[in-house]
Amino acid sequence: MKRLFTSELSRRKVVQQAGLGAIGATAAAHGVSSSATAAQEPVRLTWLLDLPESEMIANAFMERNPGIQVDVELVTFREVFQQNQVRLGSGADNPCIVAVDAPLVASYGLRGWLVPLNDHFSDEQRDVWVDALVDSGTYEGQFLAPPIWNSTQLLYYNVALFEAAGVTPPGPDERWTWEQIAAAAKQLTSGDVWGFQFEQPNRIYQLQPLPQGKGAPVIGEDGLSVEGIITSPEWIEAFTWYSNLYNEWGVAPKGEVDVQELFVNQKLAMVVRGPWAIKALSDADLSFEWRAAPHPYWENGDIVVPTDSWHLGVNPNCQHVEEAIRFVQFASSEEAGQLWYDTGVMWPPQEPLLEQIINNPENNDGPGKAYTIAAEESQHAAPRAQTPGYLEYEDILSSAFEDIRNGAVVEETLAAAEQRIQRELQKYRNA
Amino acid sequence: MSTNQSRHQLQTRETTVITADNTDTRPVALSTTRHQPGATRPGERMLATLLYVLLIVMALIVLAPLEWIMASSFTTRETVWANVLPFSWRALLPEEFTLAGYRGIFAEGFGRVILNTMFVGLTTTVLSVIVGSTAGFAFARFDFPGKTVLWVLILLSLMVPYEATVIPAYTLVNNLGWTNSWQALIVPAVANGTVIFLFRQFFAEIPQDLIDAARLDGAAWSRVLVGIVLPLTKPVVVTSAIIVFLAQWNSFFWPMLVAPAEEYRVVQVAVSILGVQQELRYWDLLFASATIAAVVPLALVLPLQKYYVSSITGSGLKG
Amino acid sequence: MTKVERSVPYLFLLPAMILLLFWRYIPIAMGLRESLYSNALSLTGAKTFVGLDNFRYLFDDPVFWSSVRVTAIFGIIVNPLQVALALALGVLVNQSLRGIGIFRTILLLPVAISINVAALAWGLALDTNYGLVNGLLEAVGVARQDFLRDPDQALPTMIGIVSWIGVPFWTLFILAGLQGIPHEVLEAARVDGANRLQTFLHVTLPLLRRVLLFVLVADTIANFTLFVPPYLLTRGGPGNSTNLMMYDAWKRGFVYGDLGSSAAMVLILLLVMAVVVIIQFLALRPQH
Structure with a gap:
């Protein structure tokens, strides 16, 4: 009876013997045990993700690889993390293809949830991607998950609201400072119009340029400590400014009302959002003009822009590891990057594609210029904290940012968050 | 012994039981005069007015958010937020009536999703009522060694949150090879501690004479349960069926975990996925699917209300 | 009693117990x-036995203690409130008033609404800037409230949202119980000169004892193990003010990947729950 409640295959064994030989052997052993019927039916790979467009990539792969079927399991963004935790944590064989948020590569790698892929991606293949993303996909020297998408952030603004308030907007190549943003937001806020908002106002992904732009780190060098970091003067200054947006100056809305809806209904003058907004705004048939500008920075500070997105890894307990690796190779290739980009929803991680976007004459001015700006922002990309405790780190910071936004005292809130993160990271320091 | 006979016997029986239980009551007069609504006394009228005011206020609290979701589901994607930023009364009535949201979700296979969930919900309900009523009957009407221990175990099964057992339960599903199957959705939900508890509480109220009489007539215990006890406790059967069905209709995390394939997709999973795309939400699809997710169980549950309506001649079984 | 006869209750219990053994116990x-x-x-994946370390870890954690406090306050308010309101609502819609059928239908509607949809609707309706409720308040001259974003209002607001579904749900059971009280009994009490309150206290309530016990116990358990509203609406904030124990335990296990302290927290919750439930059984035991 005990066997019913324990997972058959220990994934750790596979990980320890990392090389291809071991994986091949395991796959072969599975082939034998899963009996002769498998020969007739297509190999089935499960892929859990949050984006409907994934079907298109799965279909493209299946056309090129007859005999392999990729089953896309769609869940919401937040559920991807929960499902991964439970399924991979209990040693299940699905999903075969694991969606990993860039900063979680370390966490999944430490737990042995991903097959090392060093031997399956040549140096030339890895050179195709933006450098920062190759780093994100690597943990302790093992390349675990290639990037399939990328992200960046730009400033979008409503031209009509700027005109109405008599404020001159930034030019297409003009990078505003956060100080300028606050000053303009104060002038733009009136009646039921808000001056400014972040797309994801309580996530470290979106907010880390605030302390980083002042030269502060977001985590200790070993990735296992935040002592003195989150309570540093830079962090306090950055988040006092952030708090002022919502409380002191009241130029940004509290709550979780969709920025897309606020912006298209002309209730929001400026928003910092990802490149997926370009298509969403172009498709919205708006009665006003909008433009984009580079991501803001602090006066005399560093230029730091959020980056990264999903990577793909392979579950060591998958029954068809080799086929799964082949799929991951395809989904992260330049060919697939072009397909993703053509949907208008995802941003490619491959440098040649970014160059193409910049060189496309349609992207020289007007709303299309936003694509060029987004592609150019890659050079300022700063990846998120590299720590096996990223989930804890992010969750605790999210609560802290939300509290600050709702008016909590900045110093106290950050100090409490620092303590709590430090406490949760303890388990990795001991491991 | 027929059901009608037993019910008749129960009705004659109850007056005696009541007299015996409420020892301070003087002989009970079985008056048939009934209090009429809106009667003459001014105090009564004021009370009635007060009750109506209370009912209307409560009805508004219940209806307002539901009405808004429903109105939004008939509004175009572009205008759904226009009257909410800031909130205006116009948001409660769609300006341009459209079925686009509904067309959208059915194009995405929501019809199949409803059938899936109905199948899972109804199958679980039938099995759960059978398993729950037999177990509840054992606890309510028998004395046997180990009864207390087993009863504590039933309470334990209902006290431990599912989230705390999800990993071992999921591992079991995997090892049985049940991932992506109907049984993974149905079987774990069949034995329900709440339902057993509920049946036990109500079965304990049935007068012993009735059961004794049936037993003397030679009825098997299963016959006593099916022929006498269950017909007398229809409101409980209905309530159990409703809670099991709703629990299945509303379940989200477990189906997403054990049966993620599209052919097994159930309502709440579909509601969460439809209209969500990275940082964008298609609100019309979301509101339309939320509306249907509420309307379907209501269409099933509301007709069952008749079992709750206080009937003057009611076949009371309180003893 | 024959051997066969003695096995009857066990046979009745068998299907339930086998299913519970595999899927629960x-x-x-x-x-x-x-x-x-x-x-x-x-x-290496080896699990190390650490004795009570996980419990010590929790007892040293201020967040754990604040979660215990929040759960206690929540439980002390929400359980009596829901049971009392469910009882009141049950009795109310069971009255023979004109048009009561419509009200009964309306008031039972939330029963069919999933907690996900309810949380979505109320989350939006209670938004500080754009919510329906603040629109209403403003219309009658009351200042806008932060509700779920205010550390003092968040828990009461959550109690309200949870009760919006909970009260109608538990009313179903009260109605099933009231359905079992013969009209003649109530009529008899009236004839004896008892007023409405006396009838309710001395006739209706005692006859509802078993149903009330069920509602009280089941409601208490449901509220102790609640985690969806904090998960969807507040993530335990602001300032941990809605960080219910079950949500905290869930977060430790499935977000922080710390199954040990998560299980320890569930076990503590279970012990507390067991004590409360035992008290409820004793308080409402048959008085013979």
Whole structure:
């Protein structure tokens, strides 16, 4: 009876013997045990993700690889993390293809949830991607998950609201400072119009340029400590400014009302959002003009822009590891990057594609210029904290940012968050 | 012994039981005069007015958010937020009536999703009522060694949150090879501690004479349960069926975990996925699917209300 | 009694117990056993027995204690409130008033609404800037409220949202119980000169004892194990003010990957729950 409640295959064994030989052997052993019927039916790979467009990539792969079927399991963004935790944590064989948020590569790698892929991606293949993303996909020297998408952030603004308030907007190549943003937001806020908002106002992904732009780190060098970091003067200054947006100056809305809806209904003058907004705004048939500008920075500070997105890894307990690796190779290739980009929803991680976007004459001015700006922002990309405790780190910071936004005292809130993160990271320091 | 006979016997029986239980009551007069609504006394009228005011206020609290979701589901994607930023009364009535949201979700296979969930919900309900009523009957009407221990175990099964057992339960599903199957959705939900508890509480109220009489007539215990006890406790059967069905209709995390394939997709999973795309939400699809997710169980549950309506001649079984 | 006769109750219990054994008891034992082991973080995957370390870790954690406090306040308010309101609502819609059928239908509607949809609707309706409720308040000259974003209002607001579904749900059971009270009994009390309150207290309530026990126990358990509203609406904030124990335990296990302290927290919750439930059984036991 005990066997019913324990997972058959220990994934750790596979990980320890990392090389291809071991994986091949395991796959072969599975082939034998899963009996002769498998020969007739297509190999089935499960892929859990949050984006409907994934079907298109799965279909493209299946056309090129007859005999392999990729089953896309769609869940919401937040559920991807929960499902991964439970399924991979209990040693299940699905999903075969694991969606990993860039900063979680370390966490999944430490737990042995991903097959090392060093031997399956040549140096030339890895050179195709933006450098920062190759780093994100690597943990302790093992390349675990290639990037399939990328992200960046730009400033979008409503031209009509700027005109109405008599404020001159930034030019297409003009990078505003956060100080300028606050000053303009104060002038733009009136009646039921808000001056400014972040797309994801309580996530470290979106907010880390605030302390980083002042030269502060977001985590200790070993990735296992935040002592003195989150309570540093830079962090306090950055988040006092952030708090002022919502409380002191009241130029940004509290709550979780969709920025897309606020912006298209002309209730929001400026928003910092990802490149997926370009298509969403172009498709919205708006009665006003909008433009984009580079991501803001602090006066005399560093230029730091959020980056990264999903990577793909392979579950060591998958029954068809080799086929799964082949799929991951395809989904992260330049060919697939072009397909993703053509949907208008995802941003490619491959440098040649970014160059193409910049060189496309349609992207020289007007709303299309936003694509060029987004592609150019890659050079300022700063990846998120590299720590096996990223989930804890992010969750605790999210609560802290939300509290600050709702008016909590900045110093106290950050100090409490620092303590709590430090406490949760303890388990990795001991491991 | 027929059901009608037993019910008749129960009705004659109850007056005696009541007299015996409420020892301070003087002989009970079985008056048939009934209090009429809106009667003459001014105090009564004021009370009635007060009750109506209370009912209307409560009805508004219940209806307002539901009405808004429903109105939004008939509004175009572009205008759904226009009257909410800031909130205006116009948001409660769609300006341009459209079925686009509904067309959208059915194009995405929501019809199949409803059938899936109905199948899972109804199958679980039938099995759960059978398993729950037999177990509840054992606890309510028998004395046997180990009864207390087993009863504590039933309470334990209902006290431990599912989230705390999800990993071992999921591992079991995997090892049985049940991932992506109907049984993974149905079987774990069949034995329900709440339902057993509920049946036990109500079965304990049935007068012993009735059961004794049936037993003397030679009825098997299963016959006593099916022929006498269950017909007398229809409101409980209905309530159990409703809670099991709703629990299945509303379940989200477990189906997403054990049966993620599209052919097994159930309502709440579909509601969460439809209209969500990275940082964008298609609100019309979301509101339309939320509306249907509420309307379907209501269409099933509301007709069952008749079992709750206080009937003057009611076949009371309180003893 | 024959051998066959003696086996009858066990046969009736068999299907339920077998299903519970596999789907509840073994998973429960395995899940709670984690509380004595360290989380398997190392690549070797070996679980180490750590005795009561996970409990000590919790007892040293101020967040754990604040979660205990929040859960206690929540439980002390929400359980009596829901049971009392469900009882009142049950009695109210059971009255023979004109048009009561319509009200009964309306007031029972939330029963069919999933907690996900309810949380979505109320989350939006209670928004500080754009919510329906603040629109209403403003219309009658009351200042806008932060509700779920205010550390003092968040817990009461959550109690309100949870009760919006909970009260109609538990009313179903009260109605099923009231349905069993013969009209003649109530009529008899009236004839004896008892007023409405006396009838309610001395006739209706005692006859509802078993149903009330069920509602009280089941409601208490449901509220102790609640985690969806904090998950969807507040993530335990602001300032941990809605960080219910079950949500905290869930977060430790499935977000922080710390199954050990998560299981320890569930076990503590379970013990507290058991004490409360035992008291409820004793308080409402048959008085013979």
